[in-house]
Amino acid sequence: MTLWLVVAAVLVPAVFLKRFRRWLSSMTGAVWILVVLAVMSLLGVAIGQSLPPDAYTSRYGQVLGSFIYRSGLSEIFTSWYFLLSAAVLAASLVACSFGRLRRLANERGRGRASRVGSLLLHVSMVVILAGGVVTAVFGFRYAAPVYLSAGEEMEVPEGGFTVRVNAASTEFTDEGVVSEYFSDVVVIEDGEEVLSWRIEVNRPLIYNGVGLYQNEMLPSATSVREVLFGIVILTEDGELPLRTIDVPFNEEFEVPGTDISLKVLEFLADFTYDIESGTASLVSLSHRNPAVLVRISEAGSVIDDRWIFADVQTHRSDAGLPCRIFLFSYLPDYERGLTRFELSRQPGTPLLFIGFAAMSLGLCLTFWTRTGRKGAGAPRARSKTGSDPA
Amino acid sequence: MQGGTDMLLFWVAFWCYLAATLGASVYAGTRKDGVRAAVFYVTLLGFASNTGALIMRSVLSGHPPVTNLFEYLSFFAWAIVLGFLLIWRRKGLEILTAFAATIAFAMMVMASMFPSDISRQLIPALQSYWLWIHVSMAILAEAAFAVAFVASLMCLMGDKRGHRRLPDRNLLDSITYRAIGIGFPLFTVGALFAGAVWAQRAWGTPWSWDPKETSSLIVWLVYAIYLHVRRTRKGSIALTSGLSVLGFTLAILTILGSKFLGGLHSYG
Numbered sequence: 001m002t003l004w005l006v007v008a009a010v011l012v013p014a015v016f017l018k019r020f021r022r023w024l025s026s027m028t029g030a031v032w033i034l035v036v037l038a039v040m041s042l043l044g045v046a047i048g049q050s051l052p053p054d055a056y057t058s059r060y061g062q063v064l065g066s067f068i069y070r071s072g073l074s075e076i077f078t079s080w081y082f083l084l085s086a087a088v089l090a091a092s093l094v095a096c097s098f099g100r101l102r103r104l105a106n107e108r109g110r111g112r113a114s115r116v117g118s119l120l121l122h123v124s125m126v127v128i129l130a131g132g133v134v135t136a137v138f139g140f141r142y143a144a145p146v147y148l149s150a151g152e153e154m155e156v157p158e159g160g161f162t163v164r165v166n167a168a169s170t171e172f173t174d175e176g177v178v179s180e181y182f183s184d185v186v187v188i189e190d191g192e193e194v195l196s197w198r199i200e201v202n203r204p205l206i207y208n209g210v211g212l213y214q215n216e217m218l219p220s221a222t223s224v225r226e227v228l229f230g231i232v233i234l235t236e237d238g239e240l241p242l243r244t245i246d247v248p249f250n251e252e253f254e255v256p257g258t259d260i261s262l263k264v265l266e267f268l269a270d271f272t273y274d275i276e277s278g279t280a281s282l283v284s285l286s287h288r289n290p291a292v293l294v295r296i297s298e299a300g301s302v303i304d305d306r307w308i309f310a311d312v313q314t315h316r317s318d319a320g321l322p323c324r325i326f327l328f329s330y331l332p333d334y335e336r337g338l339t340r341f342e343l344s345r346q347p348g349t350p351l352l353f354i355g356f357a358a359m360s361l362g363l364c365l366t367f368w369t370r371t372g373r374k375g376a377g378a379p380r381a382r383s384k385t386g387s388d389p390a
Numbered sequence: 391m392q393g394g395t396d397m398l399l400f401w402v403a404f405w406c407y408l409a410a411t412l413g414a415s416v417y418a419g420t421r422k423d424g425v426r427a428a429v430f431y432v433t434l435l436g437f438a439s440n441t442g443a444l445i446m447r448s449v450l451s452g453h454p455p456v457t458n459l460f461e462y463l464s465f466f467a468w469a470i471v472l473g474f475l476l477i478w479r480r481k482g483l484e485i486l487t488a489f490a491a492t493i494a495f496a497m498m499v500m501a502s503m504f505p506s507d508i509s510r511q512l513i514p515a516l517q518s519y520w521l522w523i524h525v526s527m528a529i530l531a532e533a534a535f536a537v538a539f540v541a542s543l544m545c546l547m548g549d550k551r552g553h554r555r556l557p558d559r560n561l562l563d564s565i566t567y568r569a570i571g572i573g574f575p576l577f578t579v580g581a582l583f584a585g586a587v588w589a590q591r592a593w594g595t596p597w598s599w600d601p602k603e604t605s606s607l608i609v610w611l612v613y614a615i616y617l618h619v620r621r622t623r624k625g626s627i628a629l630t631s632g633l634s635v636l637g638f639t640l641a642i643l644t645i646l647g648s649k650f651l652g653g654l655h656s657y658g
Contacts, residue, residue, distance in 0.1 A: 027622045031615055038611040045604045045647075077599045132597075141595060177511040201514035202592050213594035215515055344594040352596060356583040363575035 024088070025095035033089045040085065044076040090129050097122045117365025124358035131352030142343035147218065147285055149338050153188075158345060159210035162188040168339035170217045181217035183339040199339075209345050216340040219332030221269035221285045224249050227292055229308075230326035233258055244328065252297075259299045260323055266293035267330070271309065280307065285338060290330065298322055396450060397506060399443035400464060404498045406436025407467070410491035417488045418555065426488055430478065433471060433491045440468045440494075451508045456525040457516060458509075459649065463501035465526075466645070467494040469533030473569070477537070482557050483565065486541060493536050500646070520588035527580020528606075532641050534573030535613075539638035541565040542631035563627050566634050567620060574613050581606050602655035605644040612637040 023029040047068055048055070056074060057065030072079035100119045107115065140158055148154055153164040167184040180200060187195040187207050197205045204213045227247045233240040233255070247253040247262055254261040270283040271291035283289070290310045296303045303321065310327045413429040444465055447455045455461040474490030477483060512521075541562045548556040556562075585603070586596035597603060616633040648655040 027618055031618050031622075034611050034615045034618065038608050038615065041604050041608045041611070044599070045601050045608070049599060077604075173511045175511070177509070178514065179511055180517070181514050202518045202520075202588075204591060204594065211594050213592065215593060342594045346590070346595060349590060349596065353587065356579075356586070360575075360579045360583065363578055367571045367575050 021095060024092045025099050030092055030096065033085065033092055036085050037082075037089065040076055040082050043073065047073060049077065050075060086129065090126055093122050093126045093129075097126070113365050113369040117362045117367075117369065120358055120362030121366055122362075124355045124362055127355035127358060128352055131348035131350075131355055133348065134351055135346045135348030138347045139345050141345075145216075146341045146343060147338040148183075148341065149220070149336060156207075156210055156212070156343065159208050159343075160189070161194075161207060163205070163212065164188060165339060168217065168337050170219075170334040170337055172334075181214060181339070183214055183217075183341075185212070199341075209347065211344055211346070213342040213344070214339055215342065217334070218285055218338040218340060219287070219334050220267075220336040220338065221282055221287075222267055223333045223336055224264070224267045224292070225331040225333050225335075227264050227267075227330045228328045229262070230328050231255060232324040233260065234322055234324065239324075249333070255323075258323075261297045262325075263295040263297075264292050265295055265305065267291075271307070273307075287332070290327070292327060292330070294325065296321055296323070296325075396443045396446035396508075399439045399446060400498075400501075400506075403436045403440035403443060403464075403467070404495070404502065406432050406439060407471075407491040407495035407498055410436060411489070411495050414488040414490075414492060418485060426484060429488050429491075433475075436491060436494075437468065437471045437475065440464065440471065444468060447508060451510055453512055453516075454522045454526065456521065456529070457512060458504065459646070460501050460504040460506045462525070462529070462645065463497045463504070466529050466532060467497035467501065469529050470494045470497065470536045473533045473537040474540075477565070482561050484557075485555065486544060486557055486562070486565070489540060493540060515592055518588060518592070520584060520591070524580060524584040524588055527576050527584060531573045531577035531580055532638075532645070534569045534576065535634075535638045535641055538566045538569035538573065538634045541569065542634035545627055545631040546635065559627055563630065566631065570613055570616060570634065570637075574610075574617065577606075577610060577613070582610060600655060602644060602648050605640065605647055609637055609641045609644055612640060 047060075051074060053066070053069045053074075056068045059065065060068060068074050072081075076082055097119060100115070100122065104112075104115055104119060142157065146154060148163075148165045148168065150165055150168050153162055155162050163185045165183055165185050167182075169182060170178055171180045171182070173179050183199045185197055185199055185205060186193050187197065187205070195207065199205050199212060199214045201215050204211045206212075226249065229245050229247060230242050231245055232242050245253065245255060245262075247264055249264050249267065252261055252263045266280075268280060268282055268291050269285065269287040269289075271280060271289045272283045273280050280291075280293070291307050293305055294308050295305050306321065306325075308325050308327045310329075410429050410433040413425060413432060417425040417429055444455050447461065451457075455465055471490055471494045474487050478487045478490075480487075544556050545559055545562040545566065548559055548562075585606070589598070589603075590596040612633060616630055616637060619633060620630045
């Protein structure tokens with residue numbers, strides 16, 4: 001009895017493994033693996049990836065939404081089942097490439113170019129997957145983009161060097177459309193300036209294997225060029241009609257025909273206020289809740305310093321003033337802009353590009369050579385031996 | 391900036407393709423050679439105007455006409471007609487090629503629904519020679535898929551014994567395969583590889599599972615499945631034709647998807 005059990009324990013996995021290997025190198029196996037990957041990718045796109053948990057519950061309901069989140073469907077491309085399928089694909093590619101190699105060695109004559117191409121195609125796919133694995137294991141990608149303005153320095157994580165931004169600027173065409181963002185940076189290694197580089201979109205700085213990629217530039221979050229206010233002067237007889245005035249940043253501006261003057265002291269792109277310390281500060285660098293601190297003077301004497309908000313619906317703050325002030329819009333300050341860097345190191349990229357080159361060649365040989373076209377364009381498989389194997 | 395001549399030419403192409411589509415239906419009913427010749431010349435006129443519109447637009451804007459959905463879809467329509475014109479003279483495919491303008495017309499209709507303003511200034515992300523390589527190869531690949539799509543659709547419409555009015559199923563199957571044999575390598579190299587190389591330079595990573603990237607991968611996987619299934623004895627013509635139809639449908643969704651799914655590829 002025990003003997004039988006031992007025999008079974010050895011034989012069953014052996015038989016199973018053999019079958020699995022045969023399945024892996026078969027066309028049916030390949031098709032099913034591709035189908036599974038396609039279905040998972042489709043699911044990934046359809047339900048949306050990397051959203052916060054409540055986004056799923058509000059979109060798909062409590063039960064389904066939390067299932068999506070907990071089962072890893074919201075991060076499907078890094079889930080174990082997706083990675084496992086990719087690994088099975090790699091195993092299948094290796095298995096079938098060996099088969100191809102064996103057949104190719106025994107074969108002569110027509111159709112060889114196509115078969116070599118097909119082999120190259122499958123092997124290069126393994127190289128591409130390997131490139132992905134190398135990057136996933138040894139590479140890094142800084143989770144959040146880094147924002148720097150001119151004059152600032154940053155130690156580059158895992159890079160062993162520091163970058164200083166000398167200038168960060170946005171260029172516009174005459175019509176006011178963005179034409180280019182650029183950042184002039186200096187690489188500092190061991191206290192010495194070793195390289196000057198202009199980073200542009202599509203022109204990263206890559207140093208010590210770490211890349212600084214710039215694909216956006218934000219206008220300054222703490223200064224503006226000019227503010228467009230709407231102002232209603234209150235007189236004893238009532239309100240004067242609304243008019244608009246352009247007030248330059250940090251300059252005293254007298255409202256024409258009155259003795260009221262305004263000066264924009266501060267700007268915050270995303271305003272928040274801390275009641276305990278009584279200080280205003282930035283929540284983020286994006287222009288979500290813009291506010292300006294305005295000094296209002298009448299006949300030369302300061303009446304008050306007041307925060308005025310673009311979002312009038314939630315903030316009314318001109319009570320007790322000789323006028324009502326609205327923040328209509330402002331000209332952003334791109335001169336003191338913030339350059340946005342993505343940081344990453346992708347050690348698998350050379351492998352990936354080698355894979356791309358090999359696969360491109362393989363595709364040309366398989367589909368576009370004379371023998372390849374003949375072999376491939378011929379009517380579909382009719383006999384067991386006459387068709388191209390996978 | 392609003393173009394003038396390029397839009398006039400666009401509309402000439404639009405109406406020609408519509409006329410050719412109607413003509414193809416008449417041909418399908420009557421099978422008169424004269425009708426087919428008329429369809430050919432109208433399609434050709436539409437193609438010439440389409441070409442002119444694209445050239446005018448490139449001259450006016452100073453960059454390839456592939457930077458928004460209007461430009462993409464009218465370029466796509468052009469490439470589809472080109473694909474069919476290349477097989478126009480093949481025997482046995484008269485009814486297939488007669489409908490060359492139909493699917494191009496569908497693309498022109500979609501194009502006309504998107505804003506057609508010409509922007510001389512490209513946004514910084516698109517200022518790269520990769521734009522031309524990546525997008526034009528993707529368009530040519532998808533045009534080849536479109537030819538395969540029409541052939542597969544006709545394959546599915548005919549029954550097993552062969553429909554009297556439709557081309558031979560094996561011929562259609564072979565055309566589908568040839569078209570995918572052109573489209574698949576172009577798509578792999580142009581849409582996926584060139585895209586990845588460009589993404590590495592611009593975004594610091596060759597692949598970010600952006601909705602457009604992922605859906606392009608799905609399109610690629612579907613055609614890879616097609617290629618494998620077709621080479622097994624189990625793959626019936628109905629199954630492979632179905633896969634080709636599915637692949638093209640997903641490719642169209644991928645083209646339009648960035649409008650609805652957002653992501654890194656949403657340029658308008």
